[in-house]
Amino acid sequence: MSAGALFRYTLALADDALILGHRLSEWIGHAPLLEEELALGNIALDLIGEARALYAYAGTLDGKGRDEDGLAYRRDADGFRNLLLVEQPNGDFALTIARQVLYSALMHPFWRALAGSRDETLAAIAAKAEKESAYHLRHAGEWLIRLGDGTEESHRRAQDAVDELWPYTGEMFATDAATEALVAEGIAVDVARLRPEWEKTVADLLARATLTRPADGWMQEGGRHGHHSEHLGHLLAEMQYLQRAYPGAVW
Amino acid sequence: MYTQGLLDAKPGETAPEDTDRLARFQARIDAEEKIEPNDWMPAGYRRTLIRMISQHAHSEIVGMLPEGNWITRAPSLRRKAALLAKVQDEGGHGLYLYAAAETLGISREEMVEQLLTGKAKYSSIFNYPSLSWADIGAIGWLVDGAAIMNQIPLCRCSYGPYARAMIRICKEESFHQRQGFEIMLTLCRGTAEQKAMAQDALNRWWWPSLMMFGPSDKESQHSDTSLRWKIKRFSNDELRQKFVDATVPQGHFLGLSFPDPDLRYDDASGHWLFGAIDWSEFRRVLAGHGPCNHQRMKQRREAHDEGAWVRQAALAYARKQAKEKAA
Amino acid sequence: MSEQNLPLWEVFLRARNGLAHKHVGSVHAGDAAMALQAARDVYTRRGEGLSLWVVPSTAITASDPAEKDMLFEPTASKIYRHPTFYKVPDGVGDM
Numbered sequence A: 001m002s003a004g005a006l007f008r009y010t011l012a013l014a015d016d017a018l019i020l021g022h023r024l025s026e027w028i029g030h031a032p033l034l035e036e037e038l039a040l041g042n043i044a045l046d047l048i049g050e051a052r053a054l055y056a057y058a059g060t061l062d063g064k065g066r067d068e069d070g071l072a073y074r075r076d077a078d079g080f081r082n083l084l085l086v087e088q089p090n091g092d093f094a095l096t097i098a099r100q101v102l103y104s105a106l107m108h109p110f111w112r113a114l115a116g117s118r119d120e121t122l123a124a125i126a127a128k129a130e131k132e133s134a135y136h137l138r139h140a141g142e143w144l145i146r147l148g149d150g151t152e153e154s155h156r157r158a159q160d161a162v163d164e165l166w167p168y169t170g171e172m173f174a175t176d177a178a179t180e181a182l183v184a185e186g187i188a189v190d191v192a193r194l195r196p197e198w199e200k201t202v203a204d205l206l207a208r209a210t211l212t213r214p215a216d217g218w219m220q221e222g223g224r225h226g227h228h229s230e231h232l233g234h235l236l237a238e239m240q241y242l243q244r245a246y247p248g249a250v251w
Numbered sequence B: 001m002y003t004q005g006l007l008d009a010k011p012g013e014t015a016p017e018d019t020d021r022l023a024r025f026q027a028r029i030d031a032e033e034k035i036e037p038n039d040w041m042p043a044g045y046r047r048t049l050i051r052m053i054s055q056h057a058h059s060e061i062v063g064m065l066p067e068g069n070w071i072t073r074a075p076s077l078r079r080k081a082a083l084l085a086k087v088q089d090e091g092g093h094g095l096y097l098y099a100a101a102e103t104l105g106i107s108r109e110e111m112v113e114q115l116l117t118g119k120a121k122y123s124s125i126f127n128y129p130s131l132s133w134a135d136i137g138a139i140g141w142l143v144d145g146a147a148i149m150n151q152i153p154l155c156r157c158s159y160g161p162y163a164r165a166m167i168r169i170c171k172e173e174s175f176h177q178r179q180g181f182e183i184m185l186t187l188c189r190g191t192a193e194q195k196a197m198a199q200d201a202l203n204r205w206w207w208p209s210l211m212m213f214g215p216s217d218k219e220s221q222h223s224d225t226s227l228r229w230k231i232k233r234f235s236n237d238e239l240r241q242k243f244v245d246a247t248v249p250q251g252h253f254l255g256l257s258f259p260d261p262d263l264r265y266d267d268a269s270g271h272w273l274f275g276a277i278d279w280s281e282f283r284r285v286l287a288g289h290g291p292c293n294h295q296r297m298k299q300r301r302e303a304h305d306e307g308a309w310v311r312q313a314a315l316a317y318a319r320k321q322a323k324e325k326a327a
Numbered sequence C: 001m002s003e004q005n006l007p008l009w010e011v012f013l014r015a016r017n018g019l020a021h022k023h024v025g026s027v028h029a030g031d032a033a034m035a036l037q038a039a040r041d042v043y044t045r046r047g048e049g050l051s052l053w054v055v056p057s058t059a060i061t062a063s064d065p066a067e068k069d070m071l072f073e074p075t076a077s078k079i080y081r082h083p084t085f086y087k088v089p090d091g092v093g094d095m
Helices: A003-025 A034-059 A068-073 A093-114 A120-148 A152-168 A177-184 A191-208 A230-245 B016-030 B043-068 B077-102 B108-116 B133-154 B160-188 B192-211 B223-228 B236-254 B279-286 B293-306 B308-326 C032-043 C065-076
Strands: B264-266 B271-273 C008-015 C022-028 C049-056
Touching: A003 A034, A003 A068, A003 A093, A003 A177, A003 A230, A003 B077, A034 A068, A034 A093, A034 A120, A034 B077, A034 C022, A034 C032, A068 A230, A068 B077, A093 A120, A093 A152, A093 A191, A120 A152, A120 A191, A120 B308, A120 C032, A152 B308, B043 B077, B043 B108, B043 B133, B043 B160, B043 B223, B043 B293, B077 B108, B077 B160, B077 C022, B108 B293, B133 B160, B133 B192, B133 B236, B160 B192, B160 B236, B160 C022, B192 B236, B192 B279, B236 B271, B293 B308, C008 C032, C022 C032, C032 C049
Parallel strands: none
Antiparallel strands: B264 B271, C008 C022, C008 C049
């Protein structure tokens, strides 16, 4: 097994969690109701916690001695391996909820599967994350239903959100040779096998939300290779600014 | 805490036929009994508490904004998580307090409308801008420090739901001030630029923190009823002096200086004596002319307005479900 | 800006080693499922909870404090319902 492959695999999962956690934290002070400030904050904290655990592990794998902050704050956009889905701007509440549903509908079975990994560290992280993602999926799913089957306006916004994000879903199931090798070793998860469950979860929620599943067409991709949307650069410029402006300082 | 400077219960508001009940009510207060939501209470007591609790809640909500301003720029993952948790706690505190106020017969929507139309006040401290990461340290150290001074006595407020909310808040509060002080300590032990950042933050937040305790007792009217009804437990000046005595040594430990040339230790009294507060600034900011008043209210108004369709959707869905169940 | 309020729900929480649900506060939510989630998000952030109940505030009927004497005084004076009324001889052990 190549330590480099395990490093990149772990890094991708960490980047997904951090970027999505960061996006959710942008809602603080702007949420549609006070209870939701707390709910979105909880999800963001869960994701940042997952990211920290994954970065800490990743840092031990590539021999460069980088800790969680070295990885999070001192890589440029082309070094990030997160899905394009999670770096999309929050948009309105419907877009944020739709993004969460699409992501968590995959991550819940994903963490469940990874909890059986032969890599003990990943398995332990996954066991905790599985419980967290179950709640994220429930929370976002219940909101998607209420937005879809709420008022005409909320229905329109929810459908627009699902339509807009659909092209980013294909990337979630893409794989490469290095990951397949890790799968063969019992370390990584074969995401293709999770697709039917994801499809069913999403289809059920869309139906209860009276929303239409968009047709599968051309899918966006590139995040896993460091080719991101224009949004990531702005996100990182904001997130990393203090570390970049005061190199070497301890915070 | 955020209520210390905002109380103004008007005396003599009770209708004559209630004087007997008023006497029994006062006896319960004097015996340290808790007043609960359905108990008889003077109109002035109810009105004062609604105003005090709702303004406390508003302060927590608006208080999320200067700190929330730095979540996306927090300079480490640990700081990011801690700041997010702290701001989320503040939202939670606001929620507990709105819930306590609702037991007195006002709805959350009414209270939110009072805030957004400028009818209700909130603590003046949150009308100042958070300009650097060091401000996050200063806010935790000074503003939360000042809040804690008043919160503990409020846990013994005569009104049960408010006292219970305060107990819950106090339990959660302990890490807030410590987090702020630790940030200041890290900066003061860091690079010259970081230390300068910390000193600049203290320079800007010190006087507004002192103003948080409200006008001097000599100027503060109507405090008597609040003290008699055990809504307010200490005077403004008492708490302010307590805060100064606790905080000045902490600042010196950090290696920082205070922006007050008159600050000196008085051996006779054992207190740190401080210079004159600019009360015209306090009145100006409270009246709406501080650096961030307009910006804070604009952000809250936008969040509320943009969230309306979400709340309407939730209600519409619930109604549809109820209809289906009934059918 | 008059808008229909989201209904109010009272929240009861039984802590990890607790014996009974305690009233901890309230939340606003459109329906029971969301009220339960809100209660979990607001009142169990420090691992306090094992069981949550949410009840529409309108469903609660409370005793009238003015009738405290009538409702509760008679029972307070019936001391034979209290264990301290009864003397247990030494040597019988704990009871």
